[in-house]
Amino acid sequence: xxxxxxxxxxxxxxxxxxxxxxxxxxxxxxxxxxxxxxxxxxxxxxxxxxxxxxxxxxxxxxxxxxxxxxxxxxxxxxxxxxxxxxxxxxxxxxxxxxxxxxxxxxxxxxxxxxxxxxxxxxxxxxxxxxxxxxxxxxxxxxxxxxxxxxxxxxxxxxxxxxxxxxxxxxxxxxxxxxxxxxxxxxxxxxxxxxxxxxxxxxxxxxxxxxxxxxxxxxxxxxxxxxxxxxxxxxxxxxxxxxxxxxxxxxxxxxxxxxxxxxxxxxxxxxxxxxxxxxxxxxxxxxxxxxxxxxxxxxxxxxxxxxxxxxxxxxxxxxxxxxxxxxxxxxxxxxxxxxxxxxxxxxxxxxxxxxxxxxxxxxxxxxxxxxxxxxxxxxxxxxxxxxxxxxxxxxxxxxxxxxxxxxxxxxxxxxxxxxxxxxxxxxxxxxxxxxxxxxxxxxxxxx
Ligand code: DOR
Numbered sequence: 001x002x003x004x005x006x007x008x009x010x011x012x013x014x015x016x017x018x019x020x021x022x023x024x025x026x027x028x029x030x031x032x033x034x035x036x037x038x039x040x041x042x043x044x045x046x047x048x049x050x051x052x053x054x055x056x057x058x059x060x061x062x063x064x065x066x067x068x069x070x071x072x073x074x075x076x077x078x079x080x081x082x083x084x085x086x087x088x089x090x091x092x093x094x095x096x097x098x099x100x101x102x103x104x105x106x107x108x109x110x111x112x113x114x115x116x117x118x119x120x121x122x123x124x125x126x127x128x129x130x131x132x133x134x135x136x137x138x139x140x141x142x143x144x145x146x147x148x149x150x151x152x153x154x155x156x157x158x159x160x161x162x163x164x165x166x167x168x169x170x171x172x173x174x175x176x177x178x179x180x181x182x183x184x185x186x187x188x189x190x191x192x193x194x195x196x197x198x199x200x201x202x203x204x205x206x207x208x209x210x211x212x213x214x215x216x217x218x219x220x221x222x223x224x225x226x227x228x229x230x231x232x233x234x235x236x237x238x239x240x241x242x243x244x245x246x247x248x249x250x251x252x253x254x255x256x257x258x259x260x261x262x263x264x265x266x267x268x269x270x271x272x273x274x275x276x277x278x279x280x281x282x283x284x285x286x287x288x289x290x291x292x293x294x295x296x297x298x299x300x301x302x303x304x305x306x307x308x309x310x311x312x313x314x315x316x317x318x319x320x321x322x323x324x325x326x327x328x329x330x331x332x333x334x335x336x337x338x339x340x341x342x343x344x345x346x347x348x349x350x351x352x353x354x355x356x357x358x359x360x361x362x363x364x365x366x367x368x369x370x371x372x373x374x375x376x377x378x379x380x381x382x383x384x385x386x387x388x389x390x391x392x393x394x395x396x397x398x399x400x401x402x403x404x405x406x407x408x409x410x411x412x413x414x415x416x417x418x419x420x421x422x423x424x425x426x427x428x429x430x431x432x433x434x435x436x437x438x439x440x441x442x443x444x445x446x
Pocket of ligand 1: 083115172173199296297298299325327328342343344345
């Protein structure tokens with residue numbers, strides 16, 4: 001029986017168009033590839049999806065030419081922490097809608113978390129999700145569950161999952177409660193060179209909490225989720241990483257004290273990496289004053305001091321990766337009493353603009369460090385080969401216009417969900433194209 005393909009051929013996001021990668025040049029584009037210390041303006045020539053040359057287009061060159069004079073081209077952005085909700089919650093997001101959101105945000109690769117129904121805990125499901133992204137210039141590299149069904153009891157078939165190419169495991173959203181299980185997970189994944197990405201939360205301290213515990217939660221009368229609930233879990237997990245020699249990645253850190261634990265661990269040679277989200281880098285808990293559930297996220301938004309510490313930790317490299325924790329929820333789920341709303345906010349279509357506007361243009365982060373934290377750093381944690389802007393390499397690129405001013409409008413998002421706290425914000429810098437897998441999708445400037 002022939003396999004019926006019910007998915008339509010992916011088309012670029014609204015307002016973008018597709019170009020052939022057979023013979024294409026980006027003329028006079030600023031190339032930035034921090035991993036090779038590359039920062040120069042040149043013509044970038046692509047033939048059959050491969051970077052053919054970095055130099056100058058010769059007279060009479062007969063391929064398609066795109067004016068790159070206002071653009072930066074960097075290695076394709078990779079988001080190692082997204083929720084694409086498939087299978088089980090397709091009303092919030094799908095691989096299809098999530099890949100559109102990713103492309104329009106400038107991402108050429110994403111790693112969906114396994115808190116789906118059923119959980120992504122077996123090679124069959126991993127392969128199905130990867131296949132659903134065929135036809136997009138966005139690769140999908142699922143993170144598989146550490147434990148079967150994310151139930152926190154028995155390890156998944158780690159070896160079989162590694163055989164299919166999975167190199168990061170997480171029960172995201174559900175921390176591993178039993179220390180001995182975390183120990184075995186770190187030992188076992190380490191045998192394959194794989195990494196555990198942990199949502200570090202001690203539920204005995206955070207249960208029932210809906211926002212950062214402090215003066216604001218007291219004033220609003222909302223149950224608090226204290227920083228110590230994260231820090232104590234990171235502390236335990238780092239000690240287990242030291243004990244086992246396993247590779248540990250700390251997902252979405254949110255407090256200054258968590259950062260200090262990571263700094264100390266790195267100094268002591270422990271195999272630990274960390275990520276931070278655009279929202280924890282730019283928003284603080286005072287914004288919850290209006291009880292807008294778009295600000296409800298796990299871990300919660302913290303204090304202004306925490307935000308500044310995280311910005312510094314990212315800038316000095318103590319925090320390796322920027323990841324969005326793109327967590328779509330339907331309007332009827334979010335538009336309820338704050339206390340009852342689910343945790344999470346979307347981030348794929350705003351990440352680049354937020355980081356560029358709020359950190360790069362304010363001098364808190366160099367553009368090179370931003371690019372590194374969104375390209376080579378996450379790929380390294382994911383065990384993926386690096387992407388370089390070099391002749392002979394596959395063209396895997398993000399194009400962005402650092403000067404474009406735009407207003408975030410959730411109604412124009414490609415994501416199925418609208419739960420963003422950034423709606424209406426004026427930003428400078430926007431993704432305008434992605435090139436990967438022989439596909440070229442670029443925003444139409446006409
Ligand atoms: O806010 C969050 N939402 N944090 C998580 O860890 C999970 C996520 C979700 O899946 O909605």
